[in-house]
Amino acid sequence: MYERFAHEYAAHAETSAHNALYDRPAVLGLAGDVAGKAVFDAACGPGLYARELLDRGAHVSGCDASPTFVEMARARTGGRADIRLHDLSTPLTWVPSDSVDLVVLALAIHYIDDRVALLREFRRILTPDGTLVLSTEHPTTAWLRLGGSYFTSEPVEESLSPKSDWPIRAWRRPLTAICDEFREAGLLIETLLEPRPAPEMADHYPDDHAKLEEFPAFIAFRLVPRHT
């Protein structure tokens, strides 16, 4: 999906308000101290998270479905991370069970049709006290943009950005459906975060800062395996 605009997206995500000063601070904050931890960066994109996680002392592996992003992520991490080409709609056969302390899945779960199967796969690879941190579009933001019933669960084809022709297909669904999928996969919500913009966004992107102080574009979760 991202192949057509991989280079443009990578340049955008490196410094954009929504990625650099909103999503990444939120997700990395939820991840906490990663030093010495085995971290799997699922749907790693151009490797912006992977490099940051390495710099924070994590042992990083990961995957993406885009060959261009896999190449970029490998270059960005300079051989320090095991990054593979993989479609997350299929099992992570090379990742042993109980082997990962933290899975990061930033801004990608909405591209997956069978999200419960993917979440179960993450639960399988996580250690019993492991953590999954993920972010996705906030359901109210999708509803305000797309209209119709807030409770609609369906894939939508649109451009990732209103300013660019970046065609994607992503699921809109209400908060109840998002949380039901976690429960079905055997995961508990430890923290639900409606991020606030990083303070420096006010200097660099004042319009985005004003909007994101009014309503959340994304929502993020810290999830842990259920042991009952």
Ligand SMILES: C[S@@+](CC[C@H](N)C(=O)[O-])C[C@H]1O[C@@H](n2cnc3c(N)ncnc32)[C@H](O)[C@@H]1O
């Ligand atoms: C918005 S980008 C986020 C990239 C990265 N997580 C970040 O936040 O910088 C979404 C990513 O999901 C990846 N993706 C979408 N569907 C996928 C799938 N089925 N399997 C693996 N990766 C997928 C895309 O290639 C893209 O890299």
